[in-house]
Amino acid sequence: xxxxxxxxxxxxxxxxxxxxxxxxxxxxxxxxxxxxxxxxxxxxxxxxxxxxxxxxxxxxxxxxxxxxxxxxxxxxxxxxxxxxxxxxxxxxxxxxxxxxxxxxxxxxxxxxxxxxxxxxxxxxxxxxxxxxxxxxxxxxxxxxxxxxxxxxxxxxxxxxxxxxxxxxxxxxxxxxxxxxxxxxxxxxxxxxxxxxxxxxxxxxxxxxxxxxxxxxxxxxxxxxxxxxxxxxxxxxxxxxxxxxxxxxxxxxxxxxxxxxxxxxxxxxxxxxxxxxxxxxxxxxxxxxxxxxxxxxxxxxxxxxxxxxxxxxxxxxxxxxxxxxxxxxxxxxxxxxxxxxxxx
Amino acid sequence: xxxxxxxxxxxxxxxxxxxxxxxxxxxxxxxxxxxxxxxxxxxxxxxxxxxxxxxxxxxxxxxxxxxxxxxxxxxxxxxxxxxxxxxxxxxxxxxxxxxxxxxxxxxxxxxxxxxxxxxxxxxxxxxxxxxxxxxxxxxxxxxxxxxxxxxxxxxxxxxxxxxxxxxxxxxxxxxxxxxxxxxxxxxxxxxxxxxxxxxxxxxxxxxxxxxxxxxxxxxxxxxxxxxxxxxxxxxxxxxxxxxxxxxxxxxxxxxxxxxxxxxxxxxxxxxxxxxxxxxxxxxxxxxxxxxxxx
Numbered sequence: 001x002x003x004x005x006x007x008x009x010x011x012x013x014x015x016x017x018x019x020x021x022x023x024x025x026x027x028x029x030x031x032x033x034x035x036x037x038x039x040x041x042x043x044x045x046x047x048x049x050x051x052x053x054x055x056x057x058x059x060x061x062x063x064x065x066x067x068x069x070x071x072x073x074x075x076x077x078x079x080x081x082x083x084x085x086x087x088x089x090x091x092x093x094x095x096x097x098x099x100x101x102x103x104x105x106x107x108x109x110x111x112x113x114x115x116x117x118x119x120x121x122x123x124x125x126x127x128x129x130x131x132x133x134x135x136x137x138x139x140x141x142x143x144x145x146x147x148x149x150x151x152x153x154x155x156x157x158x159x160x161x162x163x164x165x166x167x168x169x170x171x172x173x174x175x176x177x178x179x180x181x182x183x184x185x186x187x188x189x190x191x192x193x194x195x196x197x198x199x200x201x202x203x204x205x206x207x208x209x210x211x212x213x214x215x216x217x218x219x220x221x222x223x224x225x226x227x228x229x230x231x232x233x234x235x236x237x238x239x240x241x242x243x244x245x246x247x248x249x250x251x252x253x254x255x256x257x258x259x260x261x262x263x264x265x266x267x268x269x270x271x272x273x274x275x276x277x278x279x280x281x282x283x284x285x286x287x288x289x290x291x292x293x294x295x296x297x298x299x300x301x302x303x304x305x306x307x308x309x310x311x312x313x314x315x316x317x318x319x320x321x322x323x324x325x326x327x328x329x330x331x332x333x334x335x336x337x338x339x340x341x342x343x
Numbered sequence: 344x345x346x347x348x349x350x351x352x353x354x355x356x357x358x359x360x361x362x363x364x365x366x367x368x369x370x371x372x373x374x375x376x377x378x379x380x381x382x383x384x385x386x387x388x389x390x391x392x393x394x395x396x397x398x399x400x401x402x403x404x405x406x407x408x409x410x411x412x413x414x415x416x417x418x419x420x421x422x423x424x425x426x427x428x429x430x431x432x433x434x435x436x437x438x439x440x441x442x443x444x445x446x447x448x449x450x451x452x453x454x455x456x457x458x459x460x461x462x463x464x465x466x467x468x469x470x471x472x473x474x475x476x477x478x479x480x481x482x483x484x485x486x487x488x489x490x491x492x493x494x495x496x497x498x499x500x501x502x503x504x505x506x507x508x509x510x511x512x513x514x515x516x517x518x519x520x521x522x523x524x525x526x527x528x529x530x531x532x533x534x535x536x537x538x539x540x541x542x543x544x545x546x547x548x549x550x551x552x553x554x555x556x557x558x559x560x561x562x563x564x565x566x567x568x569x570x571x572x573x574x575x576x577x578x579x580x581x582x583x584x585x586x587x588x589x590x591x592x593x594x595x596x597x598x599x600x601x602x603x604x605x606x607x608x609x610x611x612x613x614x615x616x617x618x619x620x621x622x623x624x625x626x627x628x629x630x631x632x633x634x635x636x637x
Contacts, residue, residue: 143617148610282483
């Protein structure tokens with residue numbers, strides 16, 4: 001199969017998956033016991049208020065019409081209106097998303113770098129105390145709730161040592177302005193990048209300081225799977241002939257392990273990064289809440305406390321679409337890098 | 344595949360291999376220590392009314408936010424509740440939620456996985472598509488949506504967690520069944536006149552059971568972590584039940600005052616319980632799939 005027909009086949013498979021996902025979320029919010037509008041008022045609203053409220057949100061229409069309204073809205077990038085103030089949910093989602101993305105990128109870097117380094121080290125010192133302790137670390141890290149680790153990090157580095165801020169994303173009221181083009185500033189919403197584009201080193205320093213603890217918490221919790229993956233791959237690779245050949249040529253062990261064998265483990269790591277993206281987002285929800293990080297996860301948790309079901313639906317759909325898109329891109333990338341997949 | 348290898352996949356020989364630690368090595372130790380942790384915590388939870396020094400939900404048992412002392416070994420929280428008693432009895436919710444969600448997963452995931460993949464064709468394609476769509480979803484987000492609609496309660500929490508993990512069962516069972524149903528001994532059974540039902544239940548299912556057990560134990564750990572996560576985002580149970588998840592959630596607001604004992608002990612208990620199940624699950628899958636054993 002050529003790469004092009006692989007991409008087409010993959011798209012054809014993605015469409016029904018997205019439709020199922022959207023339908024599933026719709027059914028959860030509308031059909032599960034408990035009508036979202038009356039739940040919003042905790043069943044304390046008069047029938048007239050409830051009816052006016054439903055009319056404003058379009059919840060009074062027949063279910064099938066609501067379903068098509070919902071799909072048509074999504075095509076236009078409309079994620080519905082908030083139950084709290086009837087403002088469009090999509091605006092909130094798009095303004096909160098960069099914070100989540102920045103956290104996700106920083107955590108991915110920590111998780112992958114740490115996972116690969118520890119995994120490669122464990123494989124190099126196979127069956128020694130070092131290997132065992134790295135494996136135990138990987139297993140334990142899987143069992144730690146990310147918000148507990150976050151709380152511990154806040155306690156140690158934020159409150160006792162006072163090295164790093166305990167929460168938030170920046171000093172209140174400050175945000176990096178972004179790139180200056182033709183007298184106007186364009187910001188991406190990623191504070192580290194925006195500070196660089198603005199050329200303000202102090203803001204860069206601040207945004208990195210605020211980013212360290214949350215991304216460390218999330219990265220540490222998720223790195224276990226990369227440790228195991230790198231380790232088992234490297235153990236296999238280290239037995240292969242080309243590694244023996246490299247050793248026979250008298251190369252340093254370090255060069256053999258990190259330069260030769262490790263390179264072979266990159267493809268499975270790429271796949272795993274795609275698979276872990278969903279876990280990363282789920283972890284981000286809890287991490288953001290722990291660190292008062294103003295991203296999508298915190299928006300979702302806020303909306304839960306307001307019983308704002310339309311906003312909850314919007315965020316859930318957004319997360320679902322995002323994960324589908326990422327796994328699509330990773331699959332294509334993988335097929336490009338490893339032609340065997342397309343067979 | 345020789346007779347011996349086929350039998351090696353059965354559950355009882357697997358247990359024997361675990362017990363003979365010389366053969367199973369690190370994986371056997373993982374299973375045994377994980378089991379020990381889970382059993383100790385389960386006993387502690389069951390007998391908590393007898394062993395907790397104070398009533399875990401009684402307020403003002405001691406001074407407010409007192410650090411660990413001789414009288415209150417794990418300190419007290421902002422309501423003057425004894426943390427030791429809350430730690431001892433706070434596992435009940437976690438155990439209930441995880442047990443119920445694993446049972447729901449087994450009831451839904453196992454039959455769908457078995458029948459769809461054994462039947463093949465459209466049934467398999469449809470089931471795979473539905474399961475893959477759920478699997479692709481960030482688990483916690485989906486559980487949040489369902490739990491938010493169902494409202495608080497142990498059963499509701501368990502259901503919202505179960506929906507997220509059914510696809511894991513489906514996938515592992517499917518991959519196993521697809522391999523096993525092509526093996527010579529299954530073909531032989533068919534040639535000797537076994538019908539579909541006999542083949543599935545007598546010859547295929549017993550060989551799938553070990554991997555179901557491995558998935559279920561990992562699922563226990565995930566269910567515990569997800570339950571703690573749901574509580575943390577405000578979808579937990581009412582305050583009146585002692586719960587490690589609730590203590591962790593509330594403790595976050597007290598962090599700035601430096602009262603580490605309010606979160607440290609409940610948090611460690613969640614880690615310990617999840618770790619126990621993870622160890623069993625990882626050990627079992629290693630023993631079962633020796634390729635990973637190195």
